[in-house]
Amino acid sequence: MELNFELEEIQYLVENLNFAQKVERSLNLIRNAYQEYGDKLVVANSLGKDSSVVWHLAKSVNPSIRGFIVTTRFKPKQTVEFMHRMVKIYPELKIYKNDEAIPEKLYQSDPDKCCFLLKVKPTREAIEDMHVNCWVTGLRCTEGRTRTNFREIEERDKGLIKLNPILLWYEREVWQYLALNNVPVNPMYALGYRSLGCEPCTIISAGEDERAGRWVGTSKNGGECGIHTNPLKSIPAKIRY
Numbered sequence: 255m256e257l258n259f260e261l262e263e264i265q266y267l268v269e270n271l272n273f274a275q276k277v278e279r280s281l282n283l284i285r286n287a288y289q290e291y292g293d294k295l296v297v298a299n300s301l302g303k304d305s306s307v308v309w310h311l312a313k314s315v316n317p318s319i320r321g322f323i324v325t326t327r328f329k330p331k332q333t334v335e336f337m338h339r340m341v342k343i344y345p346e347l348k349i350y351k352n353d354e355a356i357p358e359k360l361y362q363s364d365p366d367k368c369c370f371l372l373k374v375k376p377t378r379e380a381i382e383d384m385h386v387n388c389w390v391t392g393l394r395c396t397e398g399r400t401r402t403n404f405r406e407i408e409e410r411d412k413g414l415i416k417l418n419p420i421l422l423w424y425e426r427e428v429w430q431y432l433a434l435n436n437v438p439v440n441p442m443y444a445l446g447y448r449s450l451g452c453e454p455c456t457i458i459s460a461g462e463d464e465r466a467g468r469w470v471g472t473s474k475n476g477g478e479c480g481i482h483t484n485p486l487k488s489i490p491a492k493i494r495y
């Protein structure tokens with residue numbers, strides 16, 4: 255699979271492909287990866303709008319494609335209900351959750367560590383447990399300041415391809431796809447949220463930045479939980495918590 259695209263080329267494609275071309279490109283990326291990796295291709299489903307698009311695209315490539323959901327003790331009840339609804343429809347979606355004891359309000363004192371324990375660790379577990387060689391995410395480069403330096407196909411961890419098939423999509427195109435295909439979405443969006451996360455770390459925000467409502471008041475504001483930036487396979491001992 256092709257791994258390298260210059261950032262300028264990516265930006266050109268973001269701005270110049272139309273909606274239908276982007277959908278076709280995303281489908282091709284998943285189709286080609288599925289041909290190469292078969293059952294070892296697995297979709298990460300965060301229950302957000304972008305994951306809902308990717309899950310729907312993957313299912314139209316092959317209905318037997320599997321997925322995993324990483325949830326935490328701090329997810330809003332609407333997200334938890336939506337998760338159970340999705341798993342009932344798609345039993346091939348497996349849930350991973352870290353229930354180990356952590357310090358109270360760790361999300362305030364050390365949100366990076368909290369995300370690492372509650373999100374990155376179970377993601378690693380899912381990848382190992384489901385024997386994943388290619389994981390598919392809903393990451394988009396137009397989503398915010400921390401998401402501009404990604405590619406559609408990456409190999410950040412040796413032996414683990416990361417496919418970002420809707421990397422080039424605008425937020426509008428995500429909603430366009432969901433509406434045109436009647437895809438069910440997390441009810442949190444109806445309340446006004448634009449980017450979904452854990453309850454203590456997510457507020458309803460307005461304005462340009464799609465992820466502005468995440469980790470408000472911390473250095474992580476608008477940033478990342480770590481699943482897109484930490485190694486997920488072949489983990490060097492020194493960075494294990």
Ligand code: SF4
Pocket residue numbers: 326328360361364365366368369370372373451452453454455479
């Ligand atoms: S989003 Fe907040 S509560 Fe959730 S894992 Fe990260 S720091 Fe913890």
